[in-house]
Structures are given as structure tokens and as C-alpha cells.
Amino acid sequence: MIAFVDADGYPLSVATDFRTEPERGVVVLDGVAGDEVQPPEGELVNVVFSHIRPQPGVGYDQRRYVSLWGELLRSNGHLELSAERVQQWDEEEMSFFEFSERGVPQARRYFEQVSAETGREVRPRLSFGWLFLRATRLPFLTATIVPVLLGIAVAALGNGFSSWLAVLTLVGAACVHLALNTANDVFDTLSGADEANVNPTQFSGGSRVILYGLLRLRSMALLSGGLYAVGIGIGIGLAATRGWSLLWVGIAGALISLFYTAPPLRLVHRGLGEISVGIGFGPIMALGAYFVQAREYALEPLLASLPVGILIALILYVNEVPDRRADAVAGKRTLPVRLSKKSVVRGYELAVAVTFTLIAGFAISGLIARPAIIALAALPLAFPVRRALRNSYESPYALMPAMARNIQLHLVTGLLLVAGYGIGIVADAALDDPPFFLS
């Protein structure tokens, strides 16, 4: 389609056939008939090649266009264009999500313009519920629920169970987790990591509510502070009633979560992000939950939480793959920033192997409840993740299903460990002398 400005000053566009002559660097367009629609010679025109396929009931796919600007020359009844400028998009080369993400600076500029025109601040909006879900990254709470339930389950097998203490533990740990997520966004905004990342997915790249203008930095910082206050308050209350030794893991957990991205430690910038998350959402959560129930520390919850800790670190590890370029720009020395693709894939394979070897070894030896060996059933969930890392390493959006599967790997493994302890608890209650494989 040739678009030009007509004698009345209006744009006018007319479709025609074309062929390209790459050796001459020109596009040869068929002439069009009619005085009113004749493209001008010697003036700048816009020639657009556009393709889109409607998918009834779904939307559109195969979206691509090339827009050229240049002057036309008439030759043998044809029009020849030598392009001076080009703009293009092909969704097979750049996903719609990335294409949209690259428009965020323009969106912010437009909101500022409309605000200036209307004399009132105009901002994008989301309903409170969706905004809270997005800002806190609420669905990631499974990372907290799994180790807390595991710690409680280990305690319940040998030391009894208090439901209200379990609820308080879950709420307190969840608050600290959501505080970590929101604090992470605050510091990633300040460091420029979020702005540099044009490949966010639903599993990586942060909540982006500050970047999009949905929440102010200050509001997010207040939300984070409030969540920390509630979480820490619950922790102190539990420590006061169940034993001050709880503070050791509480303080360690809060410090790890805060200094994950906060200065001066900025653990993720020093290449300690994965191990920090593994410790925080593995042993620390499980030991804390165990202590609240049992009023003491023990080796068993620590051992039971190691596989969960490794798998949560692997969630971060895989989710960092699409973020690695933006993270590198922001100085975040994550493992995928530092390692080659081959090493990242090998690292994943090794970590999964260690995780399930630990489960088998601990369960068979009786260091954790033997029925917890059922968690081995989750291993096949790791295979598609490994395959996607090998085949789609450079395609953030093709990696998304693997990221989802990797989260399932953590969740299912953790819940099966908890279920294994559940079997042990039921066997203990139902049988006077349960067989060794049920204890």
C-alpha cells in the first residue's frame, strides 16, 4: 500500500502489487489508475507491506509489517521506491509481549502529556484485587507454603500439632515473602533492572507495577514495609510464646529477604541470589515452622527441606534465563549471567539429580519419614524443563511453559514430601506398631 499526502493535505493510501529488485535496492510498484489517487513523484511516501491472519474466535496471528519511506520515481508505467527509512515488526521475530514492552516508555510519555493537557494526574489503573495480586506476585506464595507445611508436618509426626500456631506461622511467613517480592521491585526499579528488561514473562522480570505507573515507588515501599512489619510482628509474637530461639531463623530469614536486592549487601548482585533463596525458602522456613510447633530445632526438618530449597533455587535459576541480559546491565551477577548456556543446562540437570538423590537417600535411611519417598514421583516434571532449556534458551516466551512446569516441580515435590509425612502421621495414629516403611 502506498500512502502519501494529497493536494488537500489529507493522507491518501492505495493498494497495488509490487516486486522487489534487491540488486538495485528498489521496490517496483505497479501503477495505479485515476487522477485523484496518483502517488506523487519526488515527494516522500510511505509504502507499507502488511500481513495479518484473522483467527476467528481467537484473535490474529502471523502479524508482520514493513513500513518504508522514500521518494517514488516513475519508470515504464511503474513506480520505483528507494527506501530512505524502514520500520518493521514480525511477531515471529519479536513476540507481541516484547513489542508491547518496548512501548512502555511511550506509554509513560503519553500519560505525562495527557496529565499536562488536563491539569490532573492521569495514571493507568487496575482494580485493587488485581493490583495487589500483581504487585505482590501473590501466586508465588507456593514457595512459602511448601516449606512451612513441611516443617509443620515433620513436627506433627513426632511432636504434635497446633492448628492456630500453624496458621500464624503461614501468615507471618507469607507476609515476609510478599514483603520480599515488593522490596525486590523497589530496588530493581532503583537499579534500572526492570526498565532494562524488555522480555518480562509472567514468571520473571518482576511485577512491573512501578515501571508501568500502576503504583508509585513510595507506595510500593510502604506496602513492603507494612508487610515486613506484620510478618516480623507475628514472628516476635511466636518467639515470645514458643521460645526466643525462634528469632535466630526469623532474623536470618528477614535479613536474607531484605538484602536479596537491597544495599549494601545486594546478595543477588554478588551472585548469591540463588543460594540465598534456596536457604530462605528451604531450611529457614521449614526450621522456623518446625520450631513453632516443637519448641526446639532438629536435624530432620533441615534435611527434609533441602530438596525443597534446591528446587526453589531452581525456579529462580530458570526464571533468570530470560532476564539475564537485563540483569547483566543492572549488575546482577546471577548464575545465568555468569554461565554459558551449556553450563546452565548442566547445572539444572545436576541440581535435579542431587535433589532426588537426597530424597531417596534420606527416606531409605530413615533420616526423614520413609513414606516421603513418594516425592520421587515428581521427577518426570523436570524433563520438559531440561528440554526447554536446551531448545528454547534464547526464546523467553517459548520458555514460559517450562517455567510453569518448573514451579510445578517444586510444588508437587514439596506437597508429596508433606503427604509422605501425612502417611506417617496416619500410620502412627492407626497402628500400634507401624511397619518400618510407614514410619
Added chain:
Amino acid sequence: MSELTVIDPLGRPVTHPLIPLYDGELIYLTSSVLFSRKLEHIKANPKVALSISDPLAVQVDHFRRATIQGDACVDDSDLHSGWEERVLPLWRKKEPVIDTLLGKRVALPLFFERAIIEVRPRRAFLWEDGRTDRPPQVFELLEAVR
């Protein structure tokens, strides 16, 4: 699907693929703030042209090519829900899938912050059989309205 051509501050035509909606009087298009440069251009110069040119993108029994010139204005008085109130019913009628997409607003919040582009048709060029190697019929729409 259509192609909207606007004029940038340097006087150059710039074309964007957009979904047109029509209520019998005005043509409506919407633009996300993510791709809002065209809105800035229209505010500076309201002269636009809208083309129906691609038979694959316009799935109708009898395909004809048309270009409509007109004067556009931008309604960005309520970017969040103004377009839902004013043009979503037309959009839904044309593409029911919009409701499914809108349900995922939390995933792409800025995509659904949208301004309305209203085009008052001024002149139309119609290629009855789609062939532009034949002269178009020309309709002066403003005069017809008067």
C-alpha cells in the same frame, strides 16, 4: 482490519494497522497508550485516511478495496474505561473474543489503557472489484451528509 494513515510533525504519512468499528456515522478505532505516537500525530494534525486493502485480513464474501479520508479526533478523557463504555459493544459485536482478552487485563494492563480515535468520513474512494489499475469511484461524503 484496516490501515490508518496519519501525518507526523514533519509532514510524512505514517501507516498503522488497526481494527475499525463503525456505528453508521463515525468510524472508531482504539489505540493502546503503548503505541500512542499516532495519537500525538492526530492531535497535531487531524487529517487521516483509512484503507481497507488486504483481502486476507478482511474476511467478507465480496471483497472491495476502499480508502476513506476524514477528520479524526482523539478521546483520551478516560483511558482506562472510556473505550469500554463507548466502543466495546461495537467491538464485541465484531470480535466476541475481545471479552476473553479483556479478562487478561492484569497480564497486559497498559495494553488496555486505550484512547478512542473518532474519524468523521470526508471522502471515500472505492475500487469495486479491488483492482487499483482501474480508477476508483469517488464519494464526497461531507456533501452527501449536507
